[in-house]
Amino acid sequence: MAATLETRLLPIVSGQQQPGTAAVTRSVPLFGLHAEALAAVNARLGGPRFRAGQLEQALYRQWAVSLDEMTALPKPFREQLHAAGYTVGLPEITETFRSTDGTERYLIAGLDGQTVETVWMPGGDGREEGREDDEGSGSADAPPAAGAPGDTRGRNAPQRRATICVSSQIGCAVNCQFCLTAKMGIVRNLTPGEIAGQVVAVLKRQGVHLGRDRINLVFMGMGEPFLNYDAWVGAFRLLTGPIGLQPSRMTVSTSGIVPGILRFAEEPVRPKLAISLNASNDAVREAIMPVTRKWDIAAILEAVRAVPLRPREKITFEYVLLGGVNDHPHHADELVRLVRTAGFPSYVNLIVWNPGPGTSFAEPAQAEVDAFQNRLISRGITAYIRRPRGRDIYAACGQLKRTTR
Numbered sequence: 001m002a003a004t005l006e007t008r009l010l011p012i013v014s015g016q017q018q019p020g021t022a023a024v025t026r027s028v029p030l031f032g033l034h035a036e037a038l039a040a041v042n043a044r045l046g047g048p049r050f051r052a053g054q055l056e057q058a059l060y061r062q063w064a065v066s067l068d069e070m071t072a073l074p075k076p077f078r079e080q081l082h083a084a085g086y087t088v089g090l091p092e093i094t095e096t097f098r099s100t101d102g103t104e105r106y107l108i109a110g111l112d113g114q115t116v117e118t119v120w121m122p123g124g125d126g127r128e129e130g131r132e133d134d135e136g137s138g139s140a141d142a143p144p145a146a147g148a149p150g151d152t153r154g155r156n157a158p159q160r161r162a163t164i165c166v167s168s169q170i171g172c173a174v175n176c177q178f179c180l181t182a183k184m185g186i187v188r189n190l191t192p193g194e195i196a197g198q199v200v201a202v203l204k205r206q207g208v209h210l211g212r213d214r215i216n217l218v219f220m221g222m223g224e225p226f227l228n229y230d231a232w233v234g235a236f237r238l239l240t241g242p243i244g245l246q247p248s249r250m251t252v253s254t255s256g257i258v259p260g261i262l263r264f265a266e267e268p269v270r271p272k273l274a275i276s277l278n279a280s281n282d283a284v285r286e287a288i289m290p291v292t293r294k295w296d297i298a299a300i301l302e303a304v305r306a307v308p309l310r311p312r313e314k315i316t317f318e319y320v321l322l323g324g325v326n327d328h329p330h331h332a333d334e335l336v337r338l339v340r341t342a343g344f345p346s347y348v349n350l351i352v353w354n355p356g357p358g359t360s361f362a363e364p365a366q367a368e369v370d371a372f373q374n375r376l377i378s379r380g381i382t383a384y385i386r387r388p389r390g391r392d393i394y395a396a397c398g399q400l401k402r403t404t405r
């Protein structure tokens with residue numbers, strides 16, 4: 001199954017170009033390039049070495065949208081960049097949908113004009129208890145450079161908290177039966193710049209001040225991050241490096257791509273991990289997540305055990321409750337056994353299935369959701385119910401399909 005999935009992924013844009021190594025014949029986005037690549041661009045244009053650092057600052061701390069906005073760079077150098085075909089290439093929000101609960105869903109245009117979805121959830125990601133499983137220091141994100149858009153020095157505005165849900169692919173090949181994104185199939189992988197650029201585009205729109213505000217990221221939007229691993233991890237490094245967000249406030253979710261989990265386990269710096277489990281046994285999981293045929297629950301848990309957890313860190317099990325499918329009391333009991341024997345600290349996030357056109361599941365009643373949670377809790381399993389966010393604008397979990405209304 002995985003071979004099928006992987007061969008179905010057509011990386012139309014699988015990574016960034018290699019500036020500095022060949023003549024630039026078409027527009028090359030700078031956003032998404034790491035320090036070494038920016039140094040290569042600078043060297044190619046004959047700039048002094050410090051110029052590459054200025055370029056990095058302009059891209060990732062000042063969030064310039066055009067070369068003209070990079071006023072810290074001398075005009076002749078900006079003209080050289082332009083003449084050589086370089087553009088900023090920061091993804092652009094083309095449409096915004098605002099929910100009654102304050103959630104915003106964006107269509108964000110990538111390099112070829114194809115759109116991807118990103119969601120801004122003020123106040124958090126909808127976990128009912130409002131708890132954050134954050135083993136980090138609790139401080140705000142790294143302060144921006146003086147004069148940058150995020151520079152808050154001298155301002156006394158209250159701290160804002162929000163979660164941004166980020167996409168890693170346009171569409172998805174995993175084909176979870178309860179998910180609207182799956183209906184698109186896989187269109188293409190996103191590049192590192194397109195993934196990190198979603199975050200910067202939203203931070204900019206929201207006027208986020210990184211020295212003050214608490215921003216969580218969840219890689220739980222369109223696509224399976226671990227089927228676009230290189231680009232996803234490249235984006236993660238940009239976000240935690242020059243952009244200045246904290247890895248401990250980020251979570252990546254996978255449907256259980258075992259090779260991806262094993263690579264993740266080797267990362268020296270990484271976000272938290274969530275497993276999109278959604279079933280308490282392989283038979284149910286295979287019916288709703290065909291990827292289970294390739295990697296069953298036991299294989300996924302074994303891979304997760306290879307991830308060295310930080311003190312107090314827990315793995316999240318995401319569990320979408322589908323009425324009559326996986327929400328019976330015996331499923332809760334089976335889930336309890338599974339979590340107890342997993343061999344690593346964890347908790348369960350229960351997500352009530354969000355309806356959408358073309359999906360034929362039933363939404364469980366609130367009483368059944370509460371009963372499921374209580375059954376877990378009474379047996380010693382930490383379980384939360386995630387409040388759906390932005391349902392009225394198709395922004396909730398499993399609803400991202402580039403809906404334009």
Ligand code: SF4
Pocket residue numbers: 172173174175176179180181182221222223224255398
């Ligand atoms: S739930 Fe996630 S992995 Fe499954 S089809 Fe939807 S986007 Fe892909």
